Amino acid sequence: MGQEKVLFIVFAVIAIASALNILLQRNPLYSALSLIGTLLALSALYVTLRAEFIAAVQIVVYAGAIMVLFIFVIMLLNVPKDQPQVEKQKGLRYLAIPFAGLMIAEMFYVLRPIRLSTLPPVPSGNAEQAVGTTWSIGTSLFTDYLLPFEVTSVLILMAVVGAMVLARREGD
Amino acid sequence: MTNLLLEWVIKTIVILLILVTAVAYATLMERKVMAWIQMRVGPNRVGLGKFRLWGLMQPLADGLKMIFKEDIVPLQASHWLYIVAPALSLIPALMTFIVIPYGSQITLFDHTIELHVTRLNVGLLYVLALTSVGVYGIVLAGWSSNNKYSLMGGLRSSAQMISYELALGLSIVSVLLYTGTLDLVEIVEGQQGFHGLAWNIFHYPLLILVFIIFYIASLAETNRTPFDLPEADSELVAGYHTEYSSMKFVMFQMAEYLNLITASSISTTLFFGGWNGPFVGRLPLLGPVYFTVKVFVLIFLAMWIRYTVPRFRYDQLMRFGWKFLLPAAIVNIIISSTVILFMR
Amino acid sequence: MVNYVPVLLILIIAIGMAAVILILSRFAAKNRPTREKLMPYECGVEPVGTARDRQSVKFYLVAMAFLLFDIEAVFLVPWAVVFRGVAHSEAYRHLKYVFYGEMMVFMVVLLVGLVYVWRKGILEWNR
C-alpha cells in the first residue's frame, strides 16, 4: 500500500472517530471539541488533494473562528446538566439507524462505477499558478466569481446586524 | 526520499532544541532586563560550583525546581480538559517555527543544506492558522479549572486575542500587497538587494506604520504587559492559569515565550529582511547570526515596553484594538493598494 | 505536497514532547493532596458559589464581530497576493481597475458593518 493511502486512512479514521464522538458526548463542549478534530483531519486531507490555500483557510476560519464562537456560546450559557429530558418524537431516534444504513448503501451503489484514481499531473513550468495555489484562487475569485464574492460582503453585513439584534437584550 | 526525511527529522529536532534553550534563556533575559531597568542586579547567584557565571545557570535551576513541584488537579475541575489544555497551548506554539527561514544555504560535507525546515506556498497563512488555534488552550484552561478567576481570565484573554488577531491579520495583508507571496522564504529572498539592506521597511516607508500596528498586535496576541489583562494579578489572581502548578504551569509559560520569539521572528522576516545583511552573500553563515541578533533586538524591545508602560484597563484595551488598530490597518491597506495601483 | 511532511513530523514531535512533560509532572513530584489544596483558589477564603455560571453576552458579540471580520481578512489575502501581479502585468491591464474597485466596494460594505457595531456600543466595555 502506498504512503498516500496510509496517510489517507489515518486522517479518515481521525475524521470519522471524532465525528462519531460528536454524537456520543452528552456535554456540547466535548462535542464541539470533537468537531474541531474532524475539521483538522479534513484540512490535512485537503492538503493531500493539493488544495493548500483552502486547507489553511479551513483552519483559520472554521477551527479558529467559527468553533471559537461555538465554544464561547457553550461557555456563556453553561447549561445545567440535570435538565429533564423531554423527547416528544421518540420514533425519530429509531428511524435514524435504518436511515443511515440506507444512505450508506446508496453511497456504495453510486460510488461503485467511479474509476478515477489519480490526481492530474501538475502542469510543469507554472507550478506557482496550478489549481489550489493562492494565485489561482485569487485570479479566478476576483474575475469569474466576482458576483458571489461581492454578495458575500452583503451577507456578512446582514449577519452582523441580525445577530446583534437577536442576541442583545433591550437596553443592554 | 529517506535522505530527505532524515534531513527533516534532524532539522526539526535541532530547531526544537534551540527553541527550548532560547525560551529558557529568554526568562533569564527578562529578569535581567527588568532588573537593569529597575536599577537592580537580577539573578546572579546560580552558577557552576564556585563560579557564579552571572547567573547563567538560573534557568536550569528554575526548571529543576518546577519539575519537583506538586502537580495539583483541583477536585472540581474537568479532569481531562484540565490536563490537555496546557498541551493545546504549547503544541501550536512549537509548530510555527518550521516555516521561518533563518539563513540562505550552507554547504557541509559536499551536501547543500537549506537553512529552513520547509517552505510552504501558504507559509504566512500557516502561521496565522496556528495563532488562531492557540486560543483554545487558554479558553479551555479557564473553563476546565472550575474557578471564577480562571474562567473570567480565560474569557477575557481569548476575547483579547481574537480582537487583536484581526489587526494582526489585516496588517499582514498590507505586507502581502508589496511582496505578492505568502511563502516566507520568497519574502526574505525578495529583500536581498543593496548589499543585503533592501529590507521591506527601508524599501517601502509606508510599512513603518504597518510594523507598528503589527508589533502592538503581536504583543497583545502573546498576552504581554501593557496587554496582560487576562492575568492582571490585582483583579484576577493569575487569570487562566490560577489553578495550574508544576510543569503544566511551565507549559503555559513556555508557550508565552515561544509566541514572543515567533512573533519577533515573523516581524524580522516580514519587515527587517530576515537573515539578510551586509556580506551575507559571501559568507552564508552570517545569515543565522543576523537573524538571531534581529530577533533578540525585537525581544528586548518587548521587554523594555513591558517594564516601562503601565497596564491598560480592559475597556481601554478593547477600545484600542477595535477602534484604533483595526481601522488603522484597513486604512493602510487602502493606501498601500492605491500606491501600488498608480506606481510606475 | 511533500513539503507538508515536516508539518506532520513536528506535530508528532510536539505532541510527544507535551506528553512527556505531562507525564513528568505527574510522577516526578510527590503528590500529597489535601482538601484545601484541591479546592478552587479564592485567595484563601472558602469558595463562594460556582464558576459554572452564565457569563455576559458581550463576549459572544465580540466573538461574532471577530468571526465576520476574520472572513474579510481571509478574502483580502488572495486579493493582496495577486494584486501587484495583476496591476503590473500586461495580460490583466484592462482588469486592474476592476480588481481595485471591487475590493474597495467589498471593504466599504464591511466598514458599514464596523460602523454599525461601533454605534451600537458593542466595543464599549465600561458600561
Place this chain on the structure above:
Amino acid sequence: MVPLSWYLGLSALLFTIGAVGVFIKRNAITIFLSIELMLNAVNLTFVSLSGFFGDVGGQLFVFIVMTVAAAEAAVGLAIIISIFRNRESLNVDEVDTLKL
C-alpha cells in the same frame, strides 16, 4: 495514489453521521454542530472533485460555503442565545410552540 471514490466515500460517511446527529440529538447546539459536520462533508466532496478534475471552481465554492457557514453560525447561535434566555432550555422538543 488514493482513488477519488475513497474521498467521496469518506465524505458520504461523514454526511451520514451528521444527518444521524440531527435525528437523534435533542440539544440545539449539538444539532447545530451536526449541521456544520454535514457542510464539511460536502466541502470535502467539492475539494476532491476540484482536485481530480483540475478545476479551481470547486475550491472557490468551498470558500463561499465557509463564509455562509460563518454567517449562519453567527445568526444561529444568536437565536440559540435568545431562546435560552426565554425558556431556560436548549432542548429543541421544548421550544416547539410559537408563543412564549
